[in-house]
């Protein structure tokens with residue numbers, strides 16, 4: 001599953017509509033302190049159903065709505081859309097491009113959409129869980145946590161980040177199959193010897 005686009009409207013510091021397009025390869029987002037880089041990572045966590053207070057730095061549901069600036073009034077709604085691309089149907093949705101939208105209004109009402117149709121939080125959380133097997137969102141400060149981990153934990157984390165955990169799983173399965181095949185071969189050898 002690949003990340004294609006992230007569109008924001010009224011989310012935190014993004015009063016004007018913004019769309020980020022992620023090409024293949026590495027995308028780096030640079031900007032001065034307070035320009036909203038962390039807010040972008042939070043937008044990804046938020047659209048995937050993260051609740052206020054946890055990964056999203058806000059106390060109330062409507063804290064993520066643009067609160068107004070020196071020469072701009074506050075807005076009434078925040079909306080984030082994350083567009084993904086899948087090769088098969090890993091995400092459990094029959095589209096190559098899958099877009100997930102979350103909106104929140106000032107009264108706290110929240111809506112979720114998948115490819116433009118109203119969806120339930122649990123539908124979005126199901127997609128988020130599938131992505132979580134592949135993705136890691138690392139926030140400021142959590143780099144220190146990684147450095148303080150014991151070597152085995154750190155290795156596990158880095159392998160997960162590099163997409164190695166899935167390969168390790170396949171390696172373990174292949175080893176298991178090999179061991180079983182060797183057992184079968186041994187049993188056949190024994191049978192042949194008895195028949196001779």
Ligand code: ATP
Pocket residue numbers: 011012013014031032033034035036037038039040063064065066067068140
């Ligand atoms: P740093 O490197 O300092 O963390 P950053 O580029 O990651 O900077 P963010 O932390 O993403 O910046 O952005 C913080 C900015 O977003 C602050 O200026 C804050 O006032 C603004 N902000 C957060 N929530 C809202 C909101 N609801 N309405 C308007 N602005 C907001």
